[in-house]
Amino acid sequence: MGLLNNTMPANAVxxxxxxxxxxGRKSSLWPMTFGIACCAIEMMAVFAAxxxxxxxxxxxxxxxxxxxxxxxxPGTVNAKMAVxxxxxxxxxxxxxxxxxxxxxxxxxxxYAKWGYNTVKGVHKIIxxxxxIPGCPPRPEALLDGILKLRENISRDDVxxxxxxxxQTLDSAYSx
Amino acid sequence: xxxxxxxxLVFLIAGCVMVCAPLLLGALFRPRNPYPDKTIAxxxxxxxxxEAQVRFDMRFYxxxxxxxxxxxxxxxxxxxxxxxxxAADVPLALWAGLFFAFIVFLGLVVDWVKGDLDWIKTFRNxxxxxx
Numbered sequence: 001m002g003l004l005n006n007t008m009p010a011n012a013v014x015x016x017x018x019x020x021x022x023x024g025r026k027s028s029l030w031p032m033t034f035g036i037a038c039c040a041i042e043m044m045a046v047f048a049a050x051x052x053x054x055x056x057x058x059x060x061x062x063x064x065x066x067x068x069x070x071x072x073x074p075g076t077v078n079a080k081m082a083v084x085x086x087x088x089x090x091x092x093x094x095x096x097x098x099x100x101x102x103x104x105x106x107x108x109x110x111y112a113k114w115g116y117n118t119v120k121g122v123h124k125i126i127x128x129x130x131x132i133p134g135c136p137p138r139p140e141a142l143l144d145g146i147l148k149l150r151e152n153i154s155r156d157d158v159x160x161x162x163x164x165x166x167q168t169l170d171s172a173y174s175x
Numbered sequence: 176x177x178x179x180x181x182x183x184l185v186f187l188i189a190g191c192v193m194v195c196a197p198l199l200l201g202a203l204f205r206p207r208n209p210y211p212d213k214t215i216a217x218x219x220x221x222x223x224x225x226e227a228q229v230r231f232d233m234r235f236y237x238x239x240x241x242x243x244x245x246x247x248x249x250x251x252x253x254x255x256x257x258x259x260x261x262a263a264d265v266p267l268a269l270w271a272g273l274f275f276a277f278i279v280f281l282g283l284v285v286d287w288v289k290g291d292l293d294w295i296k297t298f299r300n301x302x303x304x305x306x
Contacts, residue, residue: 004203021204064217084220090212091220094205158204 008159018158025069025095026153029058029146032068034088037075039102039136051139058146065091070149071126072142076104076111077119089126097153099145100128103135110135237291241283248279 008014031053035043046053053059062068065088077085089098100122103109108120122128129152132145216223255272262268286292 005206066217087212087215087220090210091215091217094208 004159006157006159006161008161010160014159018156018160019154021158022154022156025156026150027057029056029070029097029149030068031058031061031070031072032065032088032092033061033063034071035074036077036081037102037104039074039105042136042139043072043074043101043142046139046142051143053143053146056143056146056150065089066093069093069095070097070099072099072101073105073122073126074101074136076102076109077122077125078117079119080117082119082122082125085122086125095156097130097149098122098126098128099130099132099142099149101132101137101142101145103133106131106133234294237286241286241291244279244282244286248276251275 031047035041045051047059047061058070065071069092071089071092073085089096100106104111104118105122108115108118111118112120119125123131130145130149132141134141137145216227218224252272252275255268255275259265259268259272
């Protein structure tokens, strides 16, 4: 972690600086170009002109995980893909955020009971910030998820000592 | 006499600060957490195969150059073919297009004569040197 990250007590100064940093982070999310199944079609619609994700600063999907800090997992994750999803998440720049899009990613969806090869929820592989149910979710639902993620980011701890958030989960997963 | 150059000194210092300050700020802010799975080469989440610094055969160089000749030809022939019917002087447009294709074809002839189209050209070049 960075030199000063999560070392300061929470007071007026660190609260203000954390607010500024979080404002920057939430206003310039870089999603990764990543689509697995049918939910990806809805995700592409969100990136396109009608729904225009660029209004929220997250409209330019990057072609490499090195440049992206948001992975939207859109579609059924099977056992073979799970290894790849984990590695893609590992290779992303930190701080990184995960949106689980669709019923399959949230908990197996139609394959929850009899799917022999489907991972029953991507949260079993990587820490998820936002779950968006639906089969597939409408573009508005994904927009709402990203807005919720922005709220989460604005409450994040940068300099303040870390409370128990998704990021502690993150470090637990990465070791 | 050096008094005139104070401004330059100030600009130099300001330039250094403006380069170093963002780097320092970034080092203070950004998370740094490298681990093997993160630093591995990105190949669409597959295991990296081979090395990045692979040697290509030098003969591909001429092939690539010849390819560019025809790529340019195709790129310029498409708009020509698209508006061909609407040209004011259709025979002239036809001859102009054919003339352009002929010029590009001359480039191919030059390559052909020089032996750039042959994959194995050792003997030929040797003979030419002896002549």
